Amino acid sequence: MQLHHSPNPTQFTPIPTPCGCPHPCSCWGSPEQLLHSPTAGVWRTQSLLPGSPAHLSACNPPGARRGSHPCTQPTSAAPGPGAHRTPRLLPPAAPPQRRGGRLGPPALCQRGRAPHLGYPEQGLAGGGGPGGDAGPDGRGAPRAPALTDGGDDRDGEVEGAGELPLPAGSVGLGLQHQALQLPVIVGGEAVLPPQLPALLLQQPLAAALRLRLQRIEDGGAHQQVELHLHLDGAIRPETILYYGKKRGIPLPGDTVEELLKHVSYNTPLSLPEFLEKFNHYMPAIAGDREAVRRIAYELVETKAKEGVAYVEIRYSPHLLANCSVSPIPWGQAEGDLTPDEVVHLVNQGLQDGERDFHIKARSILCCMRHMPSWSPEVVELCKKYRNNTVVAIDLAGDESLKVEDTSGHKEAYEEAVRCGIHRTVHAGEAGPPAMIKEAVYLLKTERIGHGYHVLEDPELYKELLRTKMHFEVCPWSSYLTGACLPDFRKHPAVQFRKDRANYSINTDDPLIFNSSIDTDYGITKDYMGFTDEDFKRVNINAAQSSFLPEKEKQELLNMLYEAYGMVPNAS
Numbered sequence: 001m002q003l004h005h006s007p008n009p010t011q012f013t014p015i016p017t018p019c020g021c022p023h024p025c026s027c028w029g030s031p032e033q034l035l036h037s038p039t040a041g042v043w044r045t046q047s048l049l050p051g052s053p054a055h056l057s058a059c060n061p062p063g064a065r066r067g068s069h070p071c072t073q074p075t076s077a078a079p080g081p082g083a084h085r086t087p088r089l090l091p092p093a094a095p096p097q098r099r100g101g102r103l104g105p106p107a108l109c110q111r112g113r114a115p116h117l118g119y120p121e122q123g124l125a126g127g128g129g130p131g132g133d134a135g136p137d138g139r140g141a142p143r144a145p146a147l148t149d150g151g152d153d154r155d156g157e158v159e160g161a162g163e164l165p166l167p168a169g170s171v172g173l174g175l176q177h178q179a180l181q182l183p184v185i186v187g188g189e190a191v192l193p194p195q196l197p198a199l200l201l202q203q204p205l206a207a208a209l210r211l212r213l214q215r216i217e218d219g220g221a222h223q224q225v226e227l228h229l230h231l232d233g234a235i236r237p238e239t240i241l242y243y244g245k246k247r248g249i250p251l252p253g254d255t256v257e258e259l260l261k262h263v264s265y266n267t268p269l270s271l272p273e274f275l276e277k278f279n280h281y282m283p284a285i286a287g288d289r290e291a292v293r294r295i296a297y298e299l300v301e302t303k304a305k306e307g308v309a310y311v312e313i314r315y316s317p318h319l320l321a322n323c324s325v326s327p328i329p330w331g332q333a334e335g336d337l338t339p340d341e342v343v344h345l346v347n348q349g350l351q352d353g354e355r356d357f358h359i360k361a362r363s364i365l366c367c368m369r370h371m372p373s374w375s376p377e378v379v380e381l382c383k384k385y386r387n388n389t390v391v392a393i394d395l396a397g398d399e400s401l402k403v404e405d406t407s408g409h410k411e412a413y414e415e416a417v418r419c420g421i422h423r424t425v426h427a428g429e430a431g432p433p434a435m436i437k438e439a440v441y442l443l444k445t446e447r448i449g450h451g452y453h454v455l456e457d458p459e460l461y462k463e464l465l466r467t468k469m470h471f472e473v474c475p476w477s478s479y480l481t482g483a484c485l486p487d488f489r490k491h492p493a494v495q496f497r498k499d500r501a502n503y504s505i506n507t508d509d510p511l512i513f514n515s516s517i518d519t520d521y522g523i524t525k526d527y528m529g530f531t532d533e534d535f536k537r538v539n540i541n542a543a544q545s546s547f548l549p550e551k552e553k554q555e556l557l558n559m560l561y562e563a564y565g566m567v568p569n570a571s
């Protein structure tokens with residue numbers, strides 16, 4: 001494939017949005033413009049830093065006729081699926097509303113709806129699925145038709161899968177572009193094959209192009225690794241509304257905005273208060289096969305758009321089931337979806353997502369603090385599906401809860417050790433260092449979920465530094481759950497950074513925290529002084545502490561090294 005590089009500055013003109021409206025950030029799905037130089041036949045994107053003069057003038061040019069397009073309607077202030085939802089009100093040390101540095105993924109405009117990359121709402125719902133032409137929130141935002149493979153759904157395959165058969169990551173860009181038949185980009189410029197007219201760049205192709213341009217323009221340097229992300233804390237609000245409506249399950253709102261008023265928040269609550277948020281929407285999803293598979297698929301799509309290269313997604317199979325689980329969660333009537341089948345469905349969603357969005361996704365099965373009786377089955381499911389996306393066991397929930405008999409958790413973790421199942425435990429998030437000690441010495445955890453309160457026990461901290469224990473840090477979450485002080489300058493991550501501890505940066509529950517990975521990178525950059533070098537280090541530590549098998553871990557690390565320019569070109 002011929003690479004073209006234009007050494008001289010070329011005159012670029014913005015490509016009109018598909019509807020000609022004054023909001024490229026909404027139409028293209030992110031605050032950037034697609035520019036074209038007709039003379040040179042060269043294309044490039046111009047990133048519009050949200051709130052920057054360029055963004056404001058592009059998205060709200062003086063005299064623009066507002067209201068001429070759904071993306072300029074007031075209702076579009078509600079975030080779209082997969083869009084970057086920045087906190088609406090900010091804590092004293094406000095997290096930034098913009099991308100968190102070169103390694104942070106590009107922030108999507110708050111007003112923008114992320115382009116749909118192909119979940120088959122038609123296939124699932126006979127049209128009108130989440131984000132479709134007549135979205136469940138009734139806003140009817142314009143949406144490109146899903147790419148479909150034209151096949152029927154009898155094989156259970158997600159329709160639309162396999163249309164863009166690209167290898168993962170940003171390594172091997174030539175291959176990606178051959179497969180996509182998209183422009184080849186060098187130095188942020190692209191040569192468009194002449195046969196691909198501008199019209200074709202409209203969604204969904206433009207969406208795919210934009211995603212790849214973002215990655216390529218950064219030289220792939222924003223490839224991130226996310227290790228602490230709850231599937232059920234990361235569901236698209238549109239999807240919740242859709243299944244609520246479809247299944248006749250009442251929700252606290254009929255629109256995304258109304259729903260989010262109840263589900264998400266931006267001033268600190270306690271951990272138990274935060275956990276209550278799940279009650280508002282889980283009944284719409286739990287017990288439904290299609291919904292379970294779909295939320296897994298959509299989360300992979302969201303993470304791909306955010307620039308995450310590898311993600312470990314955790315959930316409790318029992319909390320998504322309505323059969324063979326006692327008590328049946330969320331007040332559901334008994335059905336026929338078992339925890340075992342939940343895992344199977346999530347696996348399918350993750351694998352479909354991996355195939356369609358070209359990132360790597362693995363899963364972690366959660367035991368719940370308040371339900372030790374579920375834990376033995378959780379470890380059995382980890383064993384059964386260990387070669388099928390599941391990489392580890394976790395213990396989640398309210399760590400302040402006094403549970404009489406926790407032997408179920410202990411037995412499960414013993415069995416995990418015995419069988420070589422990887423282990424992580426939520427500990428020291430809101431709870432004291434004793435919880436971390438229990439996780440490390442009793443449950444033999446290999447990573448700590450959160451772990452902020454380790455700093456209150458200097459001896460323990462020293463020991464965990466020595467053993468390179470990995471801390472799954474979630475900055476914005478730690479503010480909103482009241483786990484840490486509101487002043488980010490005093491956040492444990494500041495100390496971790498100083499001590500060169502082993503930790504990652506994660507979102508935790510982005511639906512409830514109204515956030516994306518960008519929010520957390522932004523906080524660490526703007527309030528804790530993290531640099532690009534820190535972010536590289538964080539992500540390499542995360543990859544090293546991932547629960548991937550050694551060979552795959554090494555592949556991931558190699559990809560990061562290359563993306564970060566840390567090794568000579570390996571091609």
Ligand SMILES: O=c1[nH]cnc2c1ncn2[C@@H]1O[C@H](CO)[C@@H](O)[C@H]1O
Nearest residue numbers: 230232314315316366396397426509
């Ligand atoms: O930050 C957290 N700390 C403790 N538990 C959590 C957190 N976020 C979510 N969950 C719990 O984990 C379950 C499985 O995903 C969720 O249903 C929620 O109850």
